[in-house]
Amino acid sequence: MAFTSLPLDVIRHILASAPAPTLSRFSASCHAADKLVIEELNFRYDSLLANYVDDRAALRTLLGATSSNIAGSSAAAVAGLRDQYVPGDLDIYCDELGAPIVRDHFVDNERYEVIEKPERLPACPSPSAIAHAESLIPITDVDRAYQRALAADGGNSTNASAPTPSSNHDEYTGGIAYMIHLRREDVYVDIICSTTSSSTFPIVNFWSTAPMCFLTADAIHILYPRLQEQQHALLNPFRLPLPELEDNLPELNHIVAKQKAHTRSLIAKYVDRGYDVQHTEHPWDVDVSIRACVERKAAACLLYIRWVGDARGMHLSLCGDVNTRMRSSPFQHGLQLYTSVWCRGGYPY
Numbered sequence: 001m002a003f004t005s006l007p008l009d010v011i012r013h014i015l016a017s018a019p020a021p022t023l024s025r026f027s028a029s030c031h032a033a034d035k036l037v038i039e040e041l042n043f044r045y046d047s048l049l050a051n052y053v054d055d056r057a058a059l060r061t062l063l064g065a066t067s068s069n070i071a072g073s074s075a076a077a078v079a080g081l082r083d084q085y086v087p088g089d090l091d092i093y094c095d096e097l098g099a100p101i102v103r104d105h106f107v108d109n110e111r112y113e114v115i116e117k118p119e120r121l122p123a124c125p126s127p128s129a130i131a132h133a134e135s136l137i138p139i140t141d142v143d144r145a146y147q148r149a150l151a152a153d154g155g156n157s158t159n160a161s162a163p164t165p166s167s168n169h170d171e172y173t174g175g176i177a178y179m180i181h182l183r184r185e186d187v188y189v190d191i192i193c194s195t196t197s198s199s200t201f202p203i204v205n206f207w208s209t210a211p212m213c214f215l216t217a218d219a220i221h222i223l224y225p226r227l228q229e230q231q232h233a234l235l236n237p238f239r240l241p242l243p244e245l246e247d248n249l250p251e252l253n254h255i256v257a258k259q260k261a262h263t264r265s266l267i268a269k270y271v272d273r274g275y276d277v278q279h280t281e282h283p284w285d286v287d288v289s290i291r292a293c294v295e296r297k298a299a300a301c302l303l304y305i306r307w308v309g310d311a312r313g314m315h316l317s318l319c320g321d322v323n324t325r326m327r328s329s330p331f332q333h334g335l336q337l338y339t340s341v342w343c344r345g346g347y348p349y
Helices: 008-016 020-027 031-049 056-066 073-079 098-109 127-136 141-152 225-230 243-248 250-272 290-295 322-327
Strands: 069-071 089-094 113-115 176-184 187-194 213-215 219-222 232-234 276-278 314-317
Touching: 008 031, 020 031, 020 219, 020 225, 020 314, 031 056, 031 073, 056 098, 069 073, 073 089, 073 213, 073 219, 089 098, 098 113, 098 176, 098 187, 127 250, 127 276, 141 250, 225 232, 250 276
Parallel strands: 089 187, 232 276
Antiparallel strands: 069 089, 069 213, 113 176, 176 187, 213 219, 219 314
């Protein structure tokens, strides 16, 4: 039976329950499917923006003009399963030139004000999620000492007594030059400026593969679509502190413990969202030997060099006629401005 024989509201209900990688495959089946998928994803995108701005079209145009993108839980809410993500704020990633332009747009046109770092309520993960996080990053004496110092200082991780000053390891990812926090009533927007000319550089530095997706003005990009569809996530080893630091550089123990605690909280949050978070693909019965990894050019291989827009990721345009989109490369439409190069084991120097 052809899907077109189903009532339209039934089809839309089915599409609303599917993640973007599934929708991408369905859209390739015929013109009617492609049209329905583009309508569904644009509806998700505009529904997301409606929570933060009055003029959704203007913001999408601005993202395109400044080569900026939306990432984090907001992008995952559009690309993932319905109701799986409830984004608290809107994270917009920009390059050095785009950040002030985006800030002025929100202040002048959307009535936001620039604020200091907002106070956010701590998450309350389930006991099982906490246990899984601690199995991946075990608690050590360094962690216990950090927690004691934290408790003695009233829970302030910035001023907890330590031999070295605290750093920004508890915020987001690497690859960030600075952040601008905006507020309108009880709605928050964060503008994150990349340390490079590509606004996607902080995204490829994320702590795991789970949130590695982003929205441009007219497209969805998922860097690990197979893992996303299966609700699997791999930790980024480049973002984990080296165990040797605890033994050989005790003066850094405060920073190491702080980063480990933050990563555990992120793992627990995504476990509660239904993800199976692991260090490698071995628990999912995948051959993770170096030979097998390199031979199949696995997207999640630690040694396989990736770039935004490569064949291992998913790029799904949200505009234009399907025939036009199929005849043209995404690199002819500005995707090169978003390109960052990385491999999951670190920078490919």
